[in-house]
Amino acid sequence: MEKHPEVKFGKTGVLIINLGTPDSTNWFDIRKYLKEFLSDKRVIEVNPILWQIILNVFILNLRPSKTAKAYKEIWMKEQNMSPLLYYTQKQAEKISNSISNESLIVDFAMRYGNPSIKSKINKLHEKGCENLIILPLYPQYAAATTATVCDEVYRTLMNMRWQPSLKIIPHYESEPLYIEALVNSINKKLESINWKPDLILASYHGIPKKYFDKGDPYHCYCHKTTRLISEKLQSIEIKTTFQSRFGPQEWLQPYTDKTLENLPKEGKKNVLAICPGFSSDCVETLEEILIQGKESFMESGGENFDMIPCLNDNNDHINLLNDLIKRNI
Numbered sequence: 001m002e003k004h005p006e007v008k009f010g011k012t013g014v015l016i017i018n019l020g021t022p023d024s025t026n027w028f029d030i031r032k033y034l035k036e037f038l039s040d041k042r043v044i045e046v047n048p049i050l051w052q053i054i055l056n057v058f059i060l061n062l063r064p065s066k067t068a069k070a071y072k073e074i075w076m077k078e079q080n081m082s083p084l085l086y087y088t089q090k091q092a093e094k095i096s097n098s099i100s101n102e103s104l105i106v107d108f109a110m111r112y113g114n115p116s117i118k119s120k121i122n123k124l125h126e127k128g129c130e131n132l133i134i135l136p137l138y139p140q141y142a143a144a145t146t147a148t149v150c151d152e153v154y155r156t157l158m159n160m161r162w163q164p165s166l167k168i169i170p171h172y173e174s175e176p177l178y179i180e181a182l183v184n185s186i187n188k189k190l191e192s193i194n195w196k197p198d199l200i201l202a203s204y205h206g207i208p209k210k211y212f213d214k215g216d217p218y219h220c221y222c223h224k225t226t227r228l229i230s231e232k233l234q235s236i237e238i239k240t241t242f243q244s245r246f247g248p249q250e251w252l253q254p255y256t257d258k259t260l261e262n263l264p265k266e267g268k269k270n271v272l273a274i275c276p277g278f279s280s281d282c283v284e285t286l287e288e289i290l291i292q293g294k295e296s297f298m299e300s301g302g303e304n305f306d307m308i309p310c311l312n313d314n315n316d317h318i319n320l321l322n323d324l325i326k327r328n329i
Contacts, residue, residue, distance in 0.1 A: 007128070008127060009130055010128055011124075012105070012129060012132075013129030014105070014133045016106070016137055016321065017135065018111070019282075020033065027068055030068045031064040034063060034064060034067060036113065038060075039052075039055065040112075070288070071287075073291060074282075074286040083282055083286060084280045088280055090312070091108065091137075091321065092107055092108040094318045098318060105124060118152070121160075124164075125160065125162075125164060130164050131164055131165045132167070133329065134149070134153055135321065135325060137280070139277060140277050141217060142217075143211065143218075146170075173222075174221075174225065174228055175323075175324070179228045181317055182311070183232045183233060185274070185316070186272070189272060190272075198268040198271065199238070199239055200239070200271075200272045201256070201260070202225075202238055202273075203243045203256040203293075204240065204243070206243060206255070207219075207252055209252060222242075226238055226240045241256040243256035243275075244288060256293065257292075257293065260302075261296055264297065264302045265301065269303040270302075271304070271305050272306055273290075273305070273306070275289060275307075280310055281309055281310045282310075285307065290307045
């Protein structure tokens with residue numbers, strides 16, 4: 001009888017997954033990242049043949065320079081990586097160190113760019129992971145974020161001869177530990193500034209309105225998170241807005257950039273921003289809000305503006321992620 005090749009077994013793999021990041025601020029690396037991201041049919045729901053022409057002829061020749069400039073503003077030069085990659089890596093390390101379970105292996109991956117979902121699932125499989133737990137780092141479910149992570153996980157498993165069991169941790173927009181972590185981060189920022197905000201702007205990444213019209217629940221989950229934060233911070237008004245729109249079509253409103261331009265005219269001249277939908281600081285929070293958003297607000301007559309950091313790798317966030325994982329082991 002033939003001897004079966006040696007196979008490691010008995011482990012459970014946990015893979016936390018974030019959106020992704022270019023490998024560098026180099027034009028070609030930015031272009032490669034944008035091509036993968038903008039080729040996802042869940043991200044861009046238009047005629048695929050027409051879109052590929054628009055993408056390859058126009059967008060991928062024009063947009064990388066603008067995107068590279070934004071990444072250069074926030075790139076962590078000492079670590080030679082983007083903040084999103086840095087913090088996601090730290091999250092995986094801290095989760096691994098805090099869970100005392102020898103049969104559990106914690107790692108991280110990116111939906112677009114490196115390290116890829118496929119490479120990390122294969123790596124966990126080689127280490128003997130018979131069970132796989134996936135944690136998409138998106139508190140509010142959307143087809144263009146959580147669902148596309150699931151798509152890539154399923155595609156990888158479809159090509160595996162010996163598949164692990166699979167569990168995907170769902171959205172956590174109203175988890176008490178998540179809300180508590182956000183409220184604590186707001187209170188910490190309030191203690192560190194010497195001015196009182198007239199408003200806290202809760203800015204979430206936008207999606208095209210037609211996705212909402214088709215039944216995507218994302219808009220509702222964002223408003224639910226804001227409402228739960230508001231209930232804990234009754235003394236300060238919190239307003240939900242949506243950022244990062246792309247292309248000419250209508251997206252979820254109100255738009256963050258337009259709101260920041262109008263707030264000083266409404267007498268709201270002291271504003272704190274928070275981005276609850278982002279699990280790690282990234283180009284959308286650090287460059288789009290803290291740099292561009294602040295500049296626009298101040299030029300429109302604002303007096304004080306600051307941004308509350310994302311939860312990143314702080315203890316409250318690690319406790320939340322640990323809790324989500326332990327409940328699904």
